[in-house]
Amino acid sequence: MCRKLLTLCCFLVLAANAQPAAENHFDGKSWWGHIKVLAADDMEGRETGSAGLRKAEAYVVEQLRQAGLQPAGSDGFYQPIKFVSRQIVEKDSSASLLRNGKTEPLTLGEDAIFSTRVDLAAEVEAPLVFAGYGLSIPEKNYDDLAGVDLKGKVAVLFSGSPAEMPGPLASHYQTLKERWKAFRNAGAIGIITIPNPATMDIPWWRIALNRTHPSMDLAYPEFDESRGEKLAMMFNPAHAEKLFEGSGHTFEEIATLGKDRKPLPRFPLAAAIRTTATVVRNEVESANVIATLPGADPKLKNEYVVLSAHVDHLGIGEPVHGDRVYHGAMDNASGTALLLDVAASLKKSSERPKRSLLFLFVTGEEKGLLGSKYFVAHPTVDSGSIVADINVDMFLPLHPLKVLTVYGLEESGLGDVAREVAQTRGIAVQADPQPLRNAFIRSDQYNFIVHGIPALAMSVGATTDEERKLHKDWLTNRYHAPSDDLSQPVDLSAAAAYEEVVRGLLIKLADESERPEWKRDSFFRRYERGSGQ
Numbered sequence: 001m002c003r004k005l006l007t008l009c010c011f012l013v014l015a016a017n018a019q020p021a022a023e024n025h026f027d028g029k030s031w032w033g034h035i036k037v038l039a040a041d042d043m044e045g046r047e048t049g050s051a052g053l054r055k056a057e058a059y060v061v062e063q064l065r066q067a068g069l070q071p072a073g074s075d076g077f078y079q080p081i082k083f084v085s086r087q088i089v090e091k092d093s094s095a096s097l098l099r100n101g102k103t104e105p106l107t108l109g110e111d112a113i114f115s116t117r118v119d120l121a122a123e124v125e126a127p128l129v130f131a132g133y134g135l136s137i138p139e140k141n142y143d144d145l146a147g148v149d150l151k152g153k154v155a156v157l158f159s160g161s162p163a164e165m166p167g168p169l170a171s172h173y174q175t176l177k178e179r180w181k182a183f184r185n186a187g188a189i190g191i192i193t194i195p196n197p198a199t200m201d202i203p204w205w206r207i208a209l210n211r212t213h214p215s216m217d218l219a220y221p222e223f224d225e226s227r228g229e230k231l232a233m234m235f236n237p238a239h240a241e242k243l244f245e246g247s248g249h250t251f252e253e254i255a256t257l258g259k260d261r262k263p264l265p266r267f268p269l270a271a272a273i274r275t276t277a278t279v280v281r282n283e284v285e286s287a288n289v290i291a292t293l294p295g296a297d298p299k300l301k302n303e304y305v306v307l308s309a310h311v312d313h314l315g316i317g318e319p320v321h322g323d324r325v326y327h328g329a330m331d332n333a334s335g336t337a338l339l340l341d342v343a344a345s346l347k348k349s350s351e352r353p354k355r356s357l358l359f360l361f362v363t364g365e366e367k368g369l370l371g372s373k374y375f376v377a378h379p380t381v382d383s384g385s386i387v388a389d390i391n392v393d394m395f396l397p398l399h400p401l402k403v404l405t406v407y408g409l410e411e412s413g414l415g416d417v418a419r420e421v422a423q424t425r426g427i428a429v430q431a432d433p434q435p436l437r438n439a440f441i442r443s444d445q446y447n448f449i450v451h452g453i454p455a456l457a458m459s460v461g462a463t464t465d466e467e468r469k470l471h472k473d474w475l476t477n478r479y480h481a482p483s484d485d486l487s488q489p490v491d492l493s494a495a496a497a498y499e500e501v502v503r504g505l506l507i508k509l510a511d512e513s514e515r516p517e518w519k520r521d522s523f524f525r526r527y528e529r530g531s532g533q
């Protein structure tokens with residue numbers, strides 16, 4: 001703590017002495033001006049496929065047009081995408097535990113909730129097995145599934161990872177795709193996840209509140225990652241003791257170990273689960289919005305640096321304190337507004353970066369990073385021409401910007417460039433201080449990463465206990481709640497400083513003679529074009 005602060009202070013002094021004052025392009029006011037439009041009531045929370053999101057995207061397109069950016073979608077500025085939506089009908093669905101010949105009904109919402117991220121089977125009855133963290137990580141010779149009989153069973157997991165596991169690696173293997181691959185190979189038919197109460201961003205009651213809201217997936221067979229998964233549920237940690245009854249273990253014991261990221265035991269549970277699920281399926285259409293600013297160099301202009309942000313949010317849901325509109329001002333009207341600001345500023349500027357810049361406003365992020373997943377699989381520019389992605393999602397300028405948290409700081413050359421650019425403005429950088437929150441895989445940069453493209457995301461980091469509390473309270477009270485709205489206090493100067501770093505980073509990446517590369521020892525280097533495994 002002290003050491004960190006000390007380093008930071010020296011560093012600030014050095015940076016201030018060594019560098020000429022950097023030029024300013026932003027004041028935070030235009031940024032807030034866009035947010036005021038995008039997070040207003042009449043945008044209805046911008047849910048994927050909704051009229052509200054279409055209206056928000058029309059605003060984005062209009063702004064891009066006015067600023068003089070060129071369309072780079074497949075249909076003008078748009079890249080249309082088809083989705084399937086799934087909604088659980090709870091009154092026609094049920095879940096119960098079977099133990100010692102007795103049926104113990106579970107209360108949906110109180111005890112557990114169905115996840116329609118997978119295509120739930122109408123009926124499931126299967127024994128339960130506790131599989132610890134449920135992680136299978138070959139490169140660390142770590143396997144929670146080894147020696148556990150999962151054939152025809154439903155696995156119960158505690159979310160998180162053991163302490164020895166590096167953050168990005170643990171995050172990667174907790175994705176729906178990687179996780180299910182391992183469990184499917186082991187013969188499991190479903191997964192019940194118990195969130196780690198020590199790292200939950202959103203309290204259970206708020207998760208449960210919108211449990212019947214539709215979830216979505218891309219409506220193309222190439223993206224089906226949960227094939228064979230008949231059951232997916234989340235279990236309330238406050239009620240999880242009932243799963244462990246009669247097993248010789250308690251949930252309290254598991255949660256205590258898991259809190260400190262200690263190794264977890266794995267064992268059969270003394271119960272089976274029986275579920276019936278009624279799901280309504282619908283087709284939904286939405287689109288990414290894509291614009292470009294062509295580069296100045298005759299050769300390098302055929303390469304692109306992407307700046308991405310999701311426009312979609314959660315839409316209209318269950319009311320909290322009387323408000324039904326989930327405004328998504330920080331998540332992620334803030335990132336959308338930044339893209340508009342930076343695009344307009346660079347178009348106006350006499351600086352002409354060598355590579356082309358691509359401004360990518362994606363849909364379907366809240367539904368599981370779907371718009372960006374579609375884009376990287378079907379890019380509207382030459383595949384192979386994208387050299388990097390900088391993703392901006394909920395960067396939270398809640399207080400002055402002294403430290404930037406860089407997700408993926410140590411993974412590629414992008415981290416070094418980000419550090420350099422931040423330094424010129426007297427801003428320090430740090431790696432993710434809370435790897436357990438899995439921020440690295442929780443936004444659109446991840447789809448670029450798994451396609452071999454170096455990517456990173458950044459947010460305003462806390463340096464004092466008071467600032468840490470601001471962030472914690474924001475996540476508990478405003479994150480994915482209607483109160484992520486226009487009445488919340490934000491620091492416009494921090495937003496402006498953050499915009500300057502992003503702008504500087506883009507220009508530097510666009511001008512650098514070499515493409516950024518993955519670090520030699522980065523786990524994610526395996527996805528590099530031509531060297532994938």
Ligand SMILES: [Zn+2]
Binds near residue numbers: 366480
């Ligand atoms: Zn979100």
